Amino acid sequence: MLSDTIYPAPSSAELRKHFLGKHISDLPSPSVILDEAVLKRNCERMLQAPKTFGIDFRAHVKTHKLGKRRGGKLVVSTVREAEALAPLIKEGVVDDILYGVPLAPSAIPRLSALSSAYPALTISLLIDHPDQLTPLLKSIAPGAKQWPLFIKLDVGSHRAGIEVATEGFKTLLGRIRFLELETTGKVFLKGFYTHAGHSYSATNATEVFTLLSEEIKAGELAMFSANKEFGLPKESSRKWTISVGSTPTALSITTMTKDPESTRTFAQDLGSLDKRCSLEVHAGVYTMLDLQQLSTHAIPEPHSLGVKDIAISVLAEVVSIYPGRGEGGSTEALVAVGTTGLGREPGKEWPGWGAVSDWGMPGAGRTPKESGWVVDKISQEHGVLVEKVKGAGEKLKVGGKVRIWPQHACIASNGHGWYFVVGPDNTVKDVWVRWRGW
Template sequence: MATASFLPLPSKEILVKEFVGKSIKDVATPAAVLDLQKLKNNCSRMLDAVESLNCGWRAHIKTHKTTELTRLQVGDGPGPVNLIVSTIAEAENVLPLLLEYKSAGRVVNLLYGFPVTPSAVPRLTPIAAALGPHALTLLIDHPAQLLSVSSVQTPTSIFIKIDMGGNRAGVIPNTESCSQLISSVLALEATGKASLLGLYAHAGQSYAGDSQSAALDFLRQEFEALLLTSATLHSTTTSTGAHRTHPLVLSVGATPTTTSIRALLLSTTSLPPSAAQEVSALKATMRAIRDSGFLIEIHAGVYPVLDIQQLSTRALPSSQLSWADMALTIVAEIASLYPGRGARGSTEALLGAGTLALGREPCKAYPGWGILTPWNREDAGGGAEGYKGWIVGRTSQEHGVLTWGGEVGDEDVLVVGQKVRVWPNHACIAGVGFGWYLVVDGGDEIVDVWVRWRGW
């Protein structure tokens, strides 16, 4: 049985001795850098928002895959610790932290956020046993997956994944397939092998949004898809004579939609008319959910780190979500210069960071795979849209090509051997090629090293 133990991690102690106290200008490149204060601010804002709105909170940890940032996402205090992982390797590596929280008296729940398959059962079984009954939650969207659920020896919880338009995973509300799935789940629940925790939605399509009102509208759609499905669940429960012993949890979120909930804490008079209208509609939907006796849970993952993709959704105004909030940068080195090779005779530069360091995912806001940060350019504010300056305009495996988007002849000076910092489009992908993050705290000095978990 392949487990995370087959992918041993580097020693944090050795890495700390090697890097802490050095400048990120003096390390081998490419290197992934996280800014601690930005991470803390982003996590605190999210925790404060969900607490103020009296919502449950579930942190997704697949973006960073580290123990240290998981702690920041969870926060201090005696409250429940609800997490989501995308791989079993993440679950195996975060298990000691969850057991630590459990021993301290905090209620823990771990959601494996991918529809469960038969090959996952041997690795999920010891995790479920360690956490205890119903503390491991499994995601399903097809009745055939329930055989795998029942094969986990310790009773688990279940979230039914609802497709609210993203067409990636999930069952469509108000369909025969949805009704059949709910009936199958209730039948399994009656055996005591699992219990239905709730309904789960993720508006991945909200990444294509470009305004606060759009993010709020997607969030409302997430809630309404689950509310519609809950009606099917209620009618099925009634017809079968089943009796629910705990309130159903409706769990929603993608970073754009979850980020936008901060608008609910503001007076509608302080919001643009379109956003104010969406806030009113969203509040009405949330009231309907609570009036029906359901619990609201919010989930998100990339929000502590952020990236250009998230910035371009404009889920919050620039006064609340800006370049200054992005915590991940990739440090790379200029390897060569090519005067006159670029568009209109502009200069291009070879960067020692390509697809494996930055990712290959494009961003709708600009035609590139990364933007140089103020470490190497003047911070002119604004957004990625219409940005004029050095961007990673092309990539291959280890090569990145910097291209200039401004006036020819006005290129910011670059020299061979110069270290630069790049904001990537998608933090989740950009981190994959690195074994650890170098952590700074507002400056260039490395204050810690966080080891990333590897594998599936």
């Protein structure tokens, strides 16, 4: 595909040749480190909970941008991500992709080419405005495959989507219904998609679960409106898919599996859903987690998440130390990583742009802990560490390396071309190349 030429990836074989077996301290910096054991644990936690309740799961690949061997249903945020899944599509590992951005006309030719190249692949599209349908209709050729559509619902984040209780939503339903008839099913409404992006601002499990409930309710209301607009009788066999999620709201489902009473109550709630809908949950950053996710407290005590559950860290070199320069005479230090390698968002519960782990420091154990340093100021290629715990300054040396847990894994990882995957001995077990481009 053209995108492979425009966005050439480095050779995985060459990277492995140079770095396999190396200790973290010998790696170039800044680099992204993934703890393989933590990554697997995070994936299993997320996959098990929906399975307990018979809910389908759709993984979002926008965080890690990798084609590893877990497939089935996926969400992508760029056409490039969809195209890069080709090897797994060929193997039959991936057979259902949702393009998770309201459809732009420029995306249609590439998505059409991908769909045509793989007969067993289903690509669903996201719609939230009638005008998005016009170029799609023009693109449909004789003998072309179907285009399943999801209507993107706005459930409070006001980033994308349309609210159910609006005339615009009714108009969109009517337009899709007309196209279903006009195209004899080449374009058809499959369901409704919500993303509780505002759940990232939650501070406790109750808030997060409330948002999940609101997502499900919005999907049900949309389904009832569609039944009415499409003139479907109660005995109709047509089923709608309601796709809900975000990592916090999806994680809240795992809470339901920890307590028998919660499990029973949530199962009853799911059982009361209209039989004409199928529920699925989607999430992406659950694989790595980050400080932002920990701040939501989506999983309450005693099973709450901590820094030990963050699989991603950014390796950075200390280039200078400034004793007494900080507040109250505390020490500051300069590291050679900034916004381009660490991200742009400061946090709430954890101050600044990242927290430094105690990896490699005197007294560090096998389970990572906070060192007392945080990234308090940041520029393009540099960050300033400040000493939040008295005495932490004694642990850093010029030329030494630190591992920083980022606030937002999706943004932090985007500045890097590959991941160093490490085992419990802190040596590189593999190198995973990220997809680049759009």
